[in-house]
Each structure stands twice: as C-alpha cells, then as structure tokens.
Amino acid sequence: MRVNIKNLIDDAQCYETVRKLRWLNGTHCPFCDSELVIKRGHDDNELFRQRYECKACNSRFDDLTDTIFSGHHQPLKVWILCLYFMGLNLSNAQIAAELDLNQSDVQNMTILLREGIVKKNQK
Numbered sequence: 001m002r003v004n005i006k007n008l009i010d011d012a013q014c015y016e017t018v019r020k021l022r023w024l025n026g027t028h029c030p031f032c033d034s035e036l037v038i039k040r041g042h043d044d045n046e047l048f049r050q051r052y053e054c055k056a057c058n059s060r061f062d063d064l065t066d067t068i069f070s071g072h073h074q075p076l077k078v079w080i081l082c083l084y085f086m087g088l089n090l091s092n093a094q095i096a097a098e099l100d101l102n103q104s105d106v107q108n109m110t111i112l113l114r115e116g117i118v119k120k121n122q123k
Contacts, residue, residue, distance in 0.1 A: 006078065014080045019050070027052060032054060050062060064076070
C-alpha cells in the first residue's frame with residue numbers, strides 16, 4: 001500500500017503557514033502597504049483562503065495575492081510539500097515522483113520557490 005502524502009497535509013495549516021511567512025508584523029495591503037486592513041470572509045472555492053480589504057486604498061486581496069502561489073494550477077499544499085522536500089535536499093526528479101507531478105512542473109516550482117514567496121516589485 002502506498003500512502004499519498006498530499007492527503008496527509010492540512011489545507012488550513014498551509015494557509016496559516018503562508019500568513020505567518022508573509023506577514024511577520026501583521027497583515028498589510030500589497031498595493032499601498034497600509035496596515036488598515038480588515039478581513040472580508042473566505043474564498044468560495046478554497047475555504048481557508050482569507051480575503052481582506054484595505055481601508056486606505058479600498059483594494060481587495062487575499063492570502064495569495066502577489067505571491068508565487070497566485071495564478072498557478074497546483075493547490076497550495078502541493079507548493080508547501082515541494083518546499084518541504086526542497087528542504088530535505090531532494091532532487092526535482094525525486095520531488096516529482098513523491099508528488100506525482102511532471103518533472104518540468106516541479107522544475108518551474110522550485111525555481112519560483114528559490115526566488116522567494118512574495119513577488120518583488122519591479123521598480
């Protein structure tokens with residue numbers, strides 16, 4: 001019997017981990033950097049993905065806005081597992097096998113993860 005590791009990780013904990021990594025000093029707007037932010041419910045499809053609204057610039061965003069996880073087809077827990085396996089110094093081929101992914105997808109994911117979770121502003 002083979003255990004699917006993706007079933008062992010909790011979605012809620014993944015989002016909590018992203019929030020802790022992203023906002024060490026409290027939530028702030030990714031658009032204007034204001035700390036005048038309120039919670040605005042959760043995503044309809046990803047129940048643990050928190051939505052926010054900035055009271056300074058009226059922008060709306062969520063836990064993944066302006067991160068490398070935004071706009072990709074892999075669930076957040078796959079990204080977190082990939083990061084974990086990178087920390088164990090597994091090769092891309094090994095990670096692909098563990099997560100049952102295409103090796104080129106894992107290559108792209110590891111490149112993005114090495115650059116950092118929060119996207120850098122292009123100035």
